[in-house]
Amino acid sequence: MLHGKVNAVVGQAGGPTVVINQSLYGVIQEAQKHAHIGKLLGALHGVRGIINEQFYDLYRQPENMLDLVAQTPASALGATRDRPDREYCERIFNAFRKHDVRYFFYIGGNDSAETANIVNTIAEDAKYELRVFHIPKTIDNDLLVTDHCPGYGSAAKFVASAFIGDNLDNRALQGVKINILMGRSAGFLTAASILARQRPDDGPHLVYLPERPFEIEKFVSDVEEVFDRFGRALVAVSEGIVDDQGRPWTEKVSVLKQENITQDAFGNVQLSAGAGSLADYLAGTLRNRCKKVKRVRADSFGYLQRCFPGCYSEIDAWEARLVGQMAVIYSMDEGADGSVALVRLPSTTYTVGTKLIGLKEVAPDKPPTTKQMSEEYINQAGNNVLNSFREYVSPLVGDLPKVGWFEQIAQM
Amino acid sequence: MLHGKVNAVVGQAGGPTVVINQSLYGVIQEAQKHAHIGKLLGALHGVRGIINEQFYDLYRQPENMLDLVAQTPASALGATRDRPDREYCERIFNAFRKHDVRYFFYIGGNDSAETANIVNTIAEDAKYELRVFHIPKTIDNDLLVTDHCPGYGSAAKFVASAFIGDNLDNRALQGVKINILMGRSAGFLTAASILARQRPDDGPHLVYLPERPFEIEKFVSDVEEVFDRFGRALVAVSEGIVDDQGRPWTEKVSVLKQENITQDAFGNVQLSAGAGSLADYLAGTLRNRCKKVKRVRADSFGYLQRCFPGCYSEIDAWEARLVGQMAVIYSMDEGADGSVALVRLPSTTYTVGTKLIGLKEVAPDKPPTTKQMSEEYINQAGNNVLNSFREYVSPLVGDLPKVGWFEQIAQM
Numbered sequence: 001m002l003h004g005k006v007n008a009v010v011g012q013a014g015g016p017t018v019v020i021n022q023s024l025y026g027v028i029q030e031a032q033k034h035a036h037i038g039k040l041l042g043a044l045h046g047v048r049g050i051i052n053e054q055f056y057d058l059y060r061q062p063e064n065m066l067d068l069v070a071q072t073p074a075s076a077l078g079a080t081r082d083r084p085d086r087e088y089c090e091r092i093f094n095a096f097r098k099h100d101v102r103y104f105f106y107i108g109g110n111d112s113a114e115t116a117n118i119v120n121t122i123a124e125d126a127k128y129e130l131r132v133f134h135i136p137k138t139i140d141n142d143l144l145v146t147d148h149c150p151g152y153g154s155a156a157k158f159v160a161s162a163f164i165g166d167n168l169d170n171r172a173l174q175g176v177k178i179n180i181l182m183g184r185s186a187g188f189l190t191a192a193s194i195l196a197r198q199r200p201d202d203g204p205h206l207v208y209l210p211e212r213p214f215e216i217e218k219f220v221s222d223v224e225e226v227f228d229r230f231g232r233a234l235v236a237v238s239e240g241i242v243d244d245q246g247r248p249w250t251e252k253v254s255v256l257k258q259e260n261i262t263q264d265a266f267g268n269v270q271l272s273a274g275a276g277s278l279a280d281y282l283a284g285t286l287r288n289r290c291k292k293v294k295r296v297r298a299d300s301f302g303y304l305q306r307c308f309p310g311c312y313s314e315i316d317a318w319e320a321r322l323v324g325q326m327a328v329i330y331s332m333d334e335g336a337d338g339s340v341a342l343v344r345l346p347s348t349t350y351t352v353g354t355k356l357i358g359l360k361e362v363a364p365d366k367p368p369t370t371k372q373m374s375e376e377y378i379n380q381a382g383n384n385v386l387n388s389f390r391e392y393v394s395p396l397v398g399d400l401p402k403v404g405w406f407e408q409i410a411q412m
Numbered sequence: 413m414l415h416g417k418v419n420a421v422v423g424q425a426g427g428p429t430v431v432i433n434q435s436l437y438g439v440i441q442e443a444q445k446h447a448h449i450g451k452l453l454g455a456l457h458g459v460r461g462i463i464n465e466q467f468y469d470l471y472r473q474p475e476n477m478l479d480l481v482a483q484t485p486a487s488a489l490g491a492t493r494d495r496p497d498r499e500y501c502e503r504i505f506n507a508f509r510k511h512d513v514r515y516f517f518y519i520g521g522n523d524s525a526e527t528a529n530i531v532n533t534i535a536e537d538a539k540y541e542l543r544v545f546h547i548p549k550t551i552d553n554d555l556l557v558t559d560h561c562p563g564y565g566s567a568a569k570f571v572a573s574a575f576i577g578d579n580l581d582n583r584a585l586q587g588v589k590i591n592i593l594m595g596r597s598a599g600f601l602t603a604a605s606i607l608a609r610q611r612p613d614d615g616p617h618l619v620y621l622p623e624r625p626f627e628i629e630k631f632v633s634d635v636e637e638v639f640d641r642f643g644r645a646l647v648a649v650s651e652g653i654v655d656d657q658g659r660p661w662t663e664k665v666s667v668l669k670q671e672n673i674t675q676d677a678f679g680n681v682q683l684s685a686g687a688g689s690l691a692d693y694l695a696g697t698l699r700n701r702c703k704k705v706k707r708v709r710a711d712s713f714g715y716l717q718r719c720f721p722g723c724y725s726e727i728d729a730w731e732a733r734l735v736g737q738m739a740v741i742y743s744m745d746e747g748a749d750g751s752v753a754l755v756r757l758p759s760t761t762y763t764v765g766t767k768l769i770g771l772k773e774v775a776p777d778k779p780p781t782t783k784q785m786s787e788e789y790i791n792q793a794g795n796n797v798l799n800s801f802r803e804y805v806s807p808l809v810g811d812l813p814k815v816g817w818f819e820q821i822a823q824m
Contacts, residue, residue: 016584018577021816042818045586056818068816074580076817081585081707165430165719168486172428172457173493177715274695276688276712283686295493299714300688303589307577309813311722401721404433404480405488406454406468 006036006102008331009050010058011043013108013115014081016074017151018158018312019320020137023107024077025070026324027135028058036332037103046080046108047115051091053099070321073307075107083111089118097128105327107135110143110370113339114363120337133327134339134359137320139306141188142370145361146341147352150323153316153396155182155305156192160400162301163196163236167203168403170234175295176223178235178282179204180275182305187211187373189305190238191385192393195400203234210240211373212382214249219282220289222383227293237282239275239300250274253281275300313398319352326354350395418448418514420743421462422470423455425520425527426493428486429563430570430724431732432549435519436489437482438736439547440470448744449515457490458520459527463503465511482733485719487519495523501530509540517739519547522555522782525751526775532749545739546751546771549732551718553600554782557773558753559764562735565728565808567594567717568604572812574713575608575648579615580815582646587707588635590647590694591616592687594717599623599785601717602650603797604805607812615646622652623785624794626661631694632701634795639705649694651687651712662686665693687712725810731764738766762807 010027012020024042031037042056043049056077061069069076084092096104096119106116113134123130136143139155159181170177181190187209196202205226208214214237226233241249279298286296323340330336338356345351363369377389422439424432436454443449454468455461468489473481481488496504508516508531518528525546535542548555551567571593582589593602599621608614617638620626626649638645653661691710698708735752742748750768757763775781789801 012584016581045584058818061818065816065818068814069818070816072580072815072817073577075584079584161721162716165485165721166715168484169428169715169719172424172487172491174457274688274692274710276686276691276710279688280686297715298686298688299716300712301714301716302711303578303581303709304574304711304713304716307581309573309577309815402480403484403721404477404482405484406470406473406477406481 005038005100007039007041007100008037008103008105009041009043009055009096009101010077010105011046011049011107012075012077012079013046013106013112014079014137015139015306016079017137017139017306018073018154018308019151019317020074020107021069021072021076022317022320023135023137023150023324025066026321027105027328028066030325030328032059034328034332037328041099041101042077045078046082047084047088047092048080048082049078050095051088053095073309084115084118086118089115089122092119093122093126093128096123096130102130103331104130104132105135106133107137107324109136109138110363113359117359117363120359131331132337132359133331134362135323135327136339136341136362139189140183140186142183142186142372143362144364144369144371145357147344148342148396150316150320151306152188153313153319153398154311155189156195156393157313157316157397157400158305158308158311159189159192159301160195160397161311163193163204163234164401164403167196167234170203170232173295174232175297176227176233176235176286176293178237178279178296178298180237180239180279180298180300182301183210183238184240185210185370185372186240187238190236191373191377191389192397193236194385194389195393195397198403201230204236205230205233206383207236207385208238208241208383209373209378209385210238210242211378213244214241215244216285218383220286223286224290227290237278239278250278253277275302313396315398316396323354330356417450417512419451419453419512420449420515420517421453421455421467421508421513422489422517423458423461423519424487424489424491425458425518425524426491426549427551427718428491429549429551429718430485430566430720431563431729432486432519433481433484433488434729434732435547435549435562435736437478438733439517439740440478442737442740444471446740446744449740453511453513454489458492458494459496459500459504460492460494461490462507463500465507485721496527496530498530501527501534504531505534505538505540508535508542514542515743516542516544517547518545519549519736521548521550522775525771529771529775532771543743544749544771545743546774547735547739548751548753548774551601552595552598554595554598554784555774556776556781556783557769559756560754560808562728562732562754563718564600565725565731565810566723567601568607568805569725569728569809569812570717570720570723571601571604571713572607572809573723575605575616575646576813576815579608579646582615582644585707586644587709588639588645588647588698588705590649590691590708590710592649592651592691592710592712594713595622595650596652597622597782597784598652599650602648603785603789603801604809605648606797606801607805607809610815613642616648617642617645618795619648619797620650620653620795621785621790621797622650622654623790625656626653627656628697630795632698635698636702639702649690651690662690665689687714725808727810728808735766742768
């Protein structure tokens, strides 16, 4: 194996996904095939590991363990929520100069692209040749330009699978069930719940997204209507739903104050915004308002959506590895920098390619800095996702669990 | 296929599991092999389907669909939360007499065993020969006598898998993560989270069960201690935790009142007891009390624990089918009635058998009517589960996802 003189750093940032280590594996695998990268250093906890000079030597990890890491959810290098300012980025740059790092691969969302961009600018100003590559990941699927984000397909598969099971649960026990799903400002993950629909009366029967204002009165009447029709209702709600003023419902619910907890010595405790409280609030409202509905339950799927081992989309895992590999391939071109975007090719079957786009395109200075669900996927009433969305999302998720049922009721 | 003259009814009750349809399949498969059962009728939504005379003809379902039903989570016949009184049971008995039903197989928890027992008594009083069999299921694992309950192993596998992923997530992003788990009065499912521990510093680092009183002061100091040691903490909490007066914490948290929700037209809404609110309450308390902890998150796993398709324990699926088959086998013995219990045989490897026990043994008139975690599995401080519990639970869960990691940090 040829090792050149200059080194590379790879890091992982933000919320993990079940396939983010596939991207890491892609970088390691491809880098080892080429001569332009000397040492490949894995930064512990992203940018924090760089400024603290804490690294894994990624060429000295056994292949069997690398294989296993690739299949392991969450960031094997550790992640960070640090969002570096200019001064922080200068410390990153200084660490790079000290260790002769000339390539920086950063796996993350648009914050990570922004960090990469600032570090790049500092290097340019110092006339230090640094080549910076952003490798996309996010279960929210809200990055600009790219057709979709590695990590989304697997999270969507988890959500669709969970709804398949929960639809059967709701069918068996009846009543109303609400599930709160991740995605602060984009409804892509919540919308993936519609993949659970197989029979005409399967849920989710209602889907509420951050893209449309959520009104509690409308919600109550929507649920009643579904309940009258099917004798049950399964509802998907994004944790990012907002009111008509754009105020998040988690915030509205989080101003609840604690009373009458006699065992509690701390006085009134303000609850922090939480999807769990939103779930209980919506369930409580239905219980109070819809007397004919006997059972109302609500769950929030939480972190399970991004880190449940074993539930991943094969195409998502493949693409996550691909974008890691492509970042290294692009780094062989003189002067190239940027973010690796996935491009859906015009084809009768699902086919995907990559292209290198500017870091500024993923992390622009001005809004919109993230992507939302296209209007064409949302129904007029703003309480459901149209079947056209299936064409977009199905190939990213792949096969879902099949379910069996009994067809007819015997005449007695 | 020989069909006799008398008929059988099979029903499913209570909260579903991912393997409850295996038990149903076991009944159908075995009944078709023997001549003593004429028609096998599947009651729609348990006892409710019996009094409403709504049945599936289970001998007229294609084998391919039966195979698929067996692998499908939740109750394919539909379930019910109805807990019949004497009058309701008389209506059940009348439906049986009308349709010449002489065998009743009821898949459920101890409420179902009790129902089965009452119907049996009514039949005896009427000198009508009815043979009643209870087939156990519950993810809570709290039925008396049986070594463990079908459905528990798979739910335990879901919980352990989820903690494996969440432990990696917590390792990557640090901070404190709390997960609320099902099990109203028994900690078995929460305790299964310890199977996620592979490396010495893996979570869950703390485990709180309904078997020991939960004190908020102690909880705060426990978490701080773990955080000081590992720089992070992963905590498993049963939704059934109680205070030193035996009052459930979900109730204590549910008296929270709603304020300042200006868009809300209904005045103060009382939140109902919910695991989601408990999650947010515990997280909020830590945020207020432990200033050194920057990130605190809490999730409640909810119904995913009992109906997530594809995540099941193979041995659990096998045993769930076995107890269904054995109920039919036992029904061939003159005069036999009862509940099918699993017996762990004295052996160096895990080996299981069944025995028929009295319905009253599973559903006694006097407390304790359910089982709790044995003292020997809980640590002195009441905030953790001992490794001895692994010996009990591991064989029920089977293989868990393997995870990869990087061993050492490079010297720079």
